[in-house]
Amino acid sequence: MNWVQPVRIPADVEQEDRIVGGLTARQVVILGGTGGLLYTAYLIFGDRVPLVVCAAAVLPVGILGILLAIGRRDGVSLDRYLLAAIRHQRSPKSLISTPGNVPPPPPWVAARPCRRPAPLRLPARGVIGDGLIDLGPDGVAAVAEVSTVSFALRTPDEQDALVAVFGRWLNSLSGPAQILVRAERVDLTETISTLVGNARELPHPALTAAAHEHAAFLADISARHDLLRRQVLLIIREPSAKGSDAAVARALRRLEEAGRLLSVCGLTVRLLDARAANALLTSCFDPAAPSIPDAEFATQDEVVTRGEHR
Template sequence: MSWEESIARIPADVEQPDKIIGSFTARQMAILLGTGATLYGAYMAAGDHVPLVVCAAVALPVAIAATLLAIGQRDGLSLDRYVLAAIRHQRSPKHLVTSTEDTPMPPTWIAAGSQRLPAPLKLPARGIVGDGLIDLGPDGVAAVAEVSTVSFALRTPDEQDALVAVFGRWLNSLSGPAQVLVRAERVDLTETIASLQDNARRLPHPALASAALEHADFLHELSTRHDLLRRQVLLIIREPAAGANGRDVAAARALRRLDEASRVLGSCGLTARLLDARAVATLLASCFDPSAPPLPDEDIALPGEVITTGGAW
């Protein structure tokens, strides 16, 4: 076989389902054939007792609904899966609590309504262990590192090829699950503006103080007129846990894989910094409200820390 004959075209969408008959997938054929077989069986059972017009009037809406479920889409999701997700969402509890146990029934002397009790909130992350690793319970542990960026467009073609080669070398060396997450979060310039205004009074020359105050005013106007965002690139390494000491072994493997990725990516100017426990807690808290500004470090309490207030007793 020649080289030209061995070339196979790979579609751009590798997750696209295979076509079985024409442009119909196996799922679509199952819906259409199943509906057709059901309608035919119902007609064979009741066709002798029910007029043909009545059978057609009953079967036509069912056939149209099955066709819409098979070929329809909503937001890139097939209509049958969309309907199943809507039913599952409707039947699932809407009030969730962060309790690992079932919510007890209220006492009989409380005039409680007939509303459904809150259900436990099941999150994939069980907690944050040493070195900032995320405990995923039976799924193992995950290590999170913040990775710097490089300007790809400003590089020469040879430098771009070198960057792509280094990144491909790291991808080929992966021995477990890894995720590159690019997220955007709001930037709060309040502390920066306050620091500029405070330090401007200590500058030795009036011109420097005036320039610092003008820059603080510029930042204040910029933050009030625009929504400032910063881009953060995260590298998540996950390792499954198995056995009695599976979590410790998985943690060691995750840290070792992250160190290897840091060395490989460092050859193209990227720096991977492992997030500590407080940074991971801040990151997880910000994921619940991405549009809100990040919380200060002093407002984040780690598991096991005692939360106190500054008010007088």
């Protein structure tokens, strides 16, 4: 009987393959290019420049090549880190929301010469009906919140069944899908207010005292700690080559199929409505900002008016 040799999968699935001497292809190219550059410089200037001067000139270049090949910063290789720094330095820092290019200022404006602002290009154009996110030429994205199950507390047979169902869903994918696990802040103000308000209607004074004590406990936790909760999101993206309506229908159908398959695992897939999708995008752009109440969000067809002055 032939047994299949198991293959060890690294924890970092994006880890590059090592091909020569424990070095990746990128590292081999950088070191080879550095060595070739130094060898070419030696062939050109070796007979004209003293060896000590030549070594002093090429030593910094060699050290720089080695650092770029094997050095890392915050989990990113130094060559990519350097390219990102150069790209950041050359990119405009002032971005404004405009559909087209930013026109130059009129000549009569006495302003000091500076870099012109650039248009802000966001991947999301807005939230359309049914809570789907309009990605413009990239199609639409349906975002759903998924419940969780405790995998560690299951028996081995139950764990195998969960993995099999999850693998069946992965094999059924017909388009791009993303699983996003994010942490968001929890505001217990409404919970504390509800608890204090309901404490007055409790039938026994001891229950009222316990409710007030628990409310004080929650208020103390909120004041001393940053409370977070984990949220699991399933994003289904569909291109809009055949029209936005067809893309919306396909995205909703794929999300419905995912909910039907994952329900076998005890998972609940709930499509975010327009208000929840707007709140999600707002929190992604500014996670530290306080959450906006649902009453302050305008619907898609609602006219935005100025609020009353107080």
